[in-house]
Amino acid sequence: MIIAVASGKGGVGKSMLASGLALLFSRERKITAIDCDVDAPDLGLWLGTKEWDSSEKISVSEKAFIDQEKCTLCGKCKDVCRFGALKYAKKPEIIPYLCEGCGLCVHVCPGKAIRIEPVQNGEVMIRETKYGFPLVSGQLYPGETGSGKVVDDIRERAKKFGGELTILDSAAGIGCPVIASLKGTDHAVLITEPTPSGFSDLKRVLEVVNHFGVDYSIVINKWDINKEMSRKIEKFAGWRLIGKISFDKGIFKAVSELKPIMETDLKVVEEIKGIHKKLKNVIERKAS
Numbered sequence: 001m002i003i004a005v006a007s008g009k010g011g012v013g014k015s016m017l018a019s020g021l022a023l024l025f026s027r028e029r030k031i032t033a034i035d036c037d038v039d040a041p042d043l044g045l046w047l048g049t050k051e052w053d054s055s056e057k058i059s060v061s062e063k064a065f066i067d068q069e070k071c072t073l074c075g076k077c078k079d080v081c082r083f084g085a086l087k088y089a090k091k092p093e094i095i096p097y098l099c100e101g102c103g104l105c106v107h108v109c110p111g112k113a114i115r116i117e118p119v120q121n122g123e124v125m126i127r128e129t130k131y132g133f134p135l136v137s138g139q140l141y142p143g144e145t146g147s148g149k150v151v152d153d154i155r156e157r158a159k160k161f162g163g164e165l166t167i168l169d170s171a172a173g174i175g176c177p178v179i180a181s182l183k184g185t186d187h188a189v190l191i192t193e194p195t196p197s198g199f200s201d202l203k204r205v206l207e208v209v210n211h212f213g214v215d216y217s218i219v220i221n222k223w224d225i226n227k228e229m230s231r232k233i234e235k236f237a238g239w240r241l242i243g244k245i246s247f248d249k250g251i252f253k254a255v256s257e258l259k260p261i262m263e264t265d266l267k268v269v270e271e272i273k274g275i276h277k278k279l280k281n282v283i284e285r286k287a288s
Contacts, residue, residue, distance in 0.1 A: 008201025010172035013221035019046035032163035060149035062101035070113035148176030194229035243275035
């Protein structure tokens with residue numbers, strides 16, 4: 001079974017909850033944790049990871065390259081590039097951060113001077129955590145494209161560990177890495193905060209969840225900073241609400257010290273345990 005922890009908005013406690021659930025479930029069954037936030041992976045920080053057992057560069061996209069000797073300086077490639085990835089001075093030059101690898105320049109080049117080649121634009125890191133389960137994490141290099149493809153890659157690699165349960169820490173928002181995280185997922189735990197933007201973005205990510213037909217639960221983090229808004233979200237969530245987490249500055253101190261949240265004596269520990277218990281009931285019902 002695959003459980004994705006997702007949020008429409010960033011900074012609402014997604015990785016904190018994912019790390020806590022991973023630790024609790026690992027005490028009961030064989031699990032695998034995956035950090036699918038490939039633009040800003042931080043699940044390792046919440047699990048106290050300081051280094052990786054292995055790291056491998058990967059290629060999930062392509063870019064254009066020019067053979068200057070074959071170039072006739074006709075300028076057709078520059079004219080058709082809608083991304084503005086070509087510039088001309090004394091010779092044509094491709095701006096790698098703007099090139100999407102679409103290949104149109106190759107098609108229009110009369111001198112066959114342009115080619116499309118794969119580029120290394122990401123990395124996959126693996127760590128056997130001290131809790132006995134593997135953490136698979138991806139990193140898309142700055143300025144590169146293909147975040148959804150990196151997520152596909154690390155999800156495929158994680159299968160080799162054969163876990164009974166996989167916990168995915170999705171990216172925030174509704175973009176490519178979120179879509180790649182939610183597709184094929186059995187259950188999504190959507191975490192939000194009691195702010196207008198938090199509530200609005202919860203509804204946005206729900207559109208993606210419903211598109212893929214994924215069952216879901218809702219958690220409110222920092223519920224006590226705006227109790228009136230929390231009540232609105234609770235009413236919206238109904239029976240799908242499986243827990244609330246209180247605001248506590250001690251959480252930030254813990255993560256800054258690379259101390260997993262479940263190893264603290266903070267109130268959040270019992271609150272996540274309560275969420276875990278209800279989520280376990282959901283899993284057992286789906287499995288039966």
